[in-house]
Amino acid sequence: MTNQLKTATFAGGCFWCMVKPFDQWDGIHGVISGYTGGHTENPTYDDVKSGKTGHYEAVAITYNPAVITYEDILTIYWQQIDPTDDGGQFHDRGDSYRTAIFYHDEGQKELAEKSRQAIAESGKFSDPIVTKILPAQVFYPAEDHHQDYYQKNEAHYQKDRAASGRDEFIANVWGE
Template sequence: MTENDRLELATFAGGCFWCMVKPFHEMPGIKKVISGYTGGTLANPTYEQVCSGLTGHTEAVQITYDPEVISYNQLLDMYWMQIDPTDAGGQFYDRGGSYRPAIFYHNEEQRLLAEESKKQLDRSGRFSKPITVPVEPAKPFYEAEDYHQDFYRKNPVRYQAYQHGSGRAQFIERHWGDQVGKK
């Protein structure tokens, strides 16, 4: 069995995909993180089409990972720390269906782990409102335009400004503190 034979996919939506790439890229066992669109009906949508709200797609990241190095549960833990799991209408100042949070599972094991992780977070009392993130079957994933890929590396100043300007960085700090770097 080669390394490629054992690699698995995880797909998460959490608002603007620019902010969802870096935290996963920094984890051991991650081979690739792609920004793209999923959950909708139009094949090969463009950014403009997705933003129109007419395609049903949401911005998401698709992660290729080695389950012998990092578990799906570890990916779920990092995912929860990147979003406001109580806001189904978008994330931070990005509003609408194309920015909704969601976990897209690729097999039954992922579905069960995601549902259990969601229940645990809800029961933890960390948030005063219920966890509203849906767990849905993965649909075709369409890679976003090249200028969206690895945005935090290509445009570090703009990325930092967006991360802070949207309120995401402050939300993460307020709810998770220094735990984010320990996962």
């Protein structure tokens, strides 16, 4: 096994809610909130929220594959989203809040496709899985105040997350 760090990139709705679930694991060296998958260079939060850039809100995760596998990271990802909703995630609506896995190499693509198939066959969802698997594109880090939001603005983060319906969904599908 190698100690060389790798990157995994996921869109799962509001990036504020996608940092903490990954940030807590051994082998994760960083989680950056940002934008990817669109056609506008150096977009701002307001640009992306306008729906005109084509970008997704996403997280770029730097990890050590000798400590945590890409398969483990995929499992964490699937347990944070509603993979059947193509209109956004929970109370965040619009294209920038859709789900996607952005693969960085053919190995990640193959594992992502295999995991999506397993989710589809799991019986946990009656609707089709709509999460896209796309080649990684340029990732633009979000503005500083969006980074580690769950730590910097804990009260607002918890209030927003509680109002979103995400935690109830996760508990209903995956258990506590």
